[in-house]
Amino acid sequence: MVRLAGFLAISLFLLPALAVARSSGPARSTVTFIVIHTIGGPSCQDSSVVYPPIKGDAKEWMDYFIKDEVLGIHYVIDRDGQTLAGIPENQIANHAKGSNATSIGIELVNDGDGSDPFPLEQISALVKLLCRLRSSYSISVDDIKGHSEVDNRMCRCGSSSFKKKVDPGTAFPWQKVREAVFACSLAKPKAGNSDANPRPSSSIGSLSRSKPGVWLQALESTRLRTSCPHSPTSPGP
């Protein structure tokens, strides 16, 4: 746990455009842990648990979070390793129920079904970001959590039930990531090191690929059929 004042002076220099990002919560003074998510996750459709495939890149998904009136996220990393910053680290993002106050949320573009692989580019980008966050806030490797570890809610689907949050799922290479982050130097990154400092979403304008719109419409329809409520107190894509 580290006071943010010193870090803010550095981060405002490194990430000046974060000031224009949307905020979904009040300012805070501490960051104590990190929650890793996947965009995809289980949903109930026709009494069966399904994992809708996830398309799109970091720009498209950050745009989704920025426009959403409930959800919020600090970072999105896509399969190519593009990392975009959203809500500033010194503000609460609504990404994990009951765990938002002192956490930083990172969304990975992935199906979250335990089968969709996490490309090396994506994991490398995640490790670089985790190393920087660990250094900035003195976060231990054990305080890098998966969403599934901090949310045990169950949902009904037909005659059975399923765990609502299983991300990042069994395909996520926890051991590889933890070993890489543990090996990180605790030295602060140098200014101008673009690998360690993700670009804010507002500065990216030419990454458009397949739009997630169609999938999002399908997801919203499946959400309506699940017995799990989706409300402002039940965030998480």
Ligand SMILES: [Zn+2]
């Ligand atoms: Zn999640």
